[in-house]
Amino acid sequence: MAFNGIRDLESEKQLWSGHCRVSRAWLGVNVTTDKVLHFDLILMDAKGNDIWVHIPPVLQEHFKRLLKEQQVYTIKNFELHTTQLKYRPIANTYIMSFSWKTTVEHVPDVPSIPAFKFKFLKASEMASKLNDVVVLSDVVGQVVQHSDAIKTTNLARKTIRKELQLKLIEGDVVKVIIWGRVVADFDKLIKPGDDEQVILVVTAVSVKPFLGELCFNSSGSTVLYPNLDIPEVKAFTTRNVQPQQPVFVELPPPPFISNITLSELLELQLDPDNEIRL
Numbered sequence: 001m002a003f004n005g006i007r008d009l010e011s012e013k014q015l016w017s018g019h020c021r022v023s024r025a026w027l028g029v030n031v032t033t034d035k036v037l038h039f040d041l042i043l044m045d046a047k048g049n050d051i052w053v054h055i056p057p058v059l060q061e062h063f064k065r066l067l068k069e070q071q072v073y074t075i076k077n078f079e080l081h082t083t084q085l086k087y088r089p090i091a092n093t094y095i096m097s098f099s100w101k102t103t104v105e106h107v108p109d110v111p112s113i114p115a116f117k118f119k120f121l122k123a124s125e126m127a128s129k130l131n132d133v134v135v136l137s138d139v140v141g142q143v144v145q146h147s148d149a150i151k152t153t154n155l156a157r158k159t160i161r162k163e164l165q166l167k168l169i170e171g172d173v174v175k176v177i178i179w180g181r182v183v184a185d186f187d188k189l190i191k192p193g194d195d196e197q198v199i200l201v202v203t204a205v206s207v208k209p210f211l212g213e214l215c216f217n218s219s220g221s222t223v224l225y226p227n228l229d230i231p232e233v234k235a236f237t238t239r240n241v242q243p244q245q246p247v248f249v250e251l252p253p254p255p256f257i258s259n260i261t262l263s264e265l266l267e268l269q270l271d272p273d274n275e276i277r278l
Contacts, residue, residue: 018044018075021113024089025069026029027181028054029220034159034180039063041074042090046112053078053096066176069091070115071108074105091119091135110124114272116230118201125170126214129207136204139176139216140232141166143190143198149183162186169235176202177210178218195259201225222240233255 020043026041041053055063067073083095121129121137121264129137145165152161162183164176178186190198204221207214227233 006277007053012132019072019107019110019113020075021110021115022067022069022073023114023116024197024223025067026033026221026223027060031159031179031220033220036060037220040089041067042117043096044114045115046110048114048117049092050090050117050139051092051094051096052083053098053121055098059098059100063098063102063104066106066193072107073112074107076103077101086133087204087206087219087221088135089219116225116228118203118232120232121205121207121216122170123168123174124170126174126207126216130214131206131208133206136206136219137216138201138203139166139168139174139205140199141168141174142236144173145172146186146190149187164200164202166202175210175213175215176205176218177215178202178222180218182218182222182224185224189224196228199228199236201228201230201233206265242258 022041023044024040024042026040027036028038029036036057038057039055041055042050043053044050061246069207074252079099081095081097082093085095118138118140120140143164144167147163149160149162152159159180161177161179164178165173165188166176167173167264189200201224202216202218203223204219205216206219208217209215210217
């Protein structure tokens with residue numbers, strides 16, 4: 001049975017079919033361990049409605065071969081569920097899942113289906129989203145500074161991080177902390193010494209305090225897009241924003257802690273921003 005759009009889907013109807021564009025595709029990971037949890041998609045219909053898709057690891061390679069970002073497909077025999085999950089990359093309360101019964105068929109491009117849909121947050125709106133991790137936001141800005149990768153160990157995670165400075169179209173400069181596999185994604189895009197102006201879209205971020213400063217933080221659903229052909233990126237040139245070379249900076253290593261007492265360790269555990277270099 002065909003559907004007119006994503007908003008027509010209902011949780012009790014699991015055999016609908018229709019064509020959608022793969023707007024985003026990424027490997028959903030546990031941000032603490034970088035373990036792959038599922039292969040994720042954002043599907044978009046001609047009305048600009050979108051839905052989040054989970055594909056289990058056992059089917060990951062199968063559907064990665066079949067589904068490519070920005071291509072349009074007819075999709076049949078998927079399942080639909082309501083979700084109470086936090087860290088959702090979009091606001092839709094439904095989530096779609098694929099099984100071995102799910103079939104996908106590539107179709108010629110449908111120009112009426114949008115390529116991307118983002119919910120960009122301004123610097124002035126960050127406080128209103130502080131620690132709100134139900135539905136994540138997106139941010140777009142010119143990369144003006146980025147650090148080296150820092151190994152981080154604390155009670156919550158053992159991973160790497162990188163600090164970015166993005167200049168927003170309004171002129172504000174904000175800090176974006178990216179974690180784990182997103183650091184490797186960034187390093188593929190921008191390397192120390194690159195002199196190309198980069199307007200970067202960072203998807204699925206939360207706003208959290210980091211060392212006393214409100215920052216955007218990447219999540220397991222974060223995808224990086226440099227210099228996209230979208231109005232928000234074009235605005236940086238149409239408004240005559242001065243091109244600026246991304247600057248690589250070295251961050252000082254976290255303090256080495258030795259001979260720590262039990263009471264001091266407990267104090268550190270209460271503060272998730274403290275880091276212990278082992």
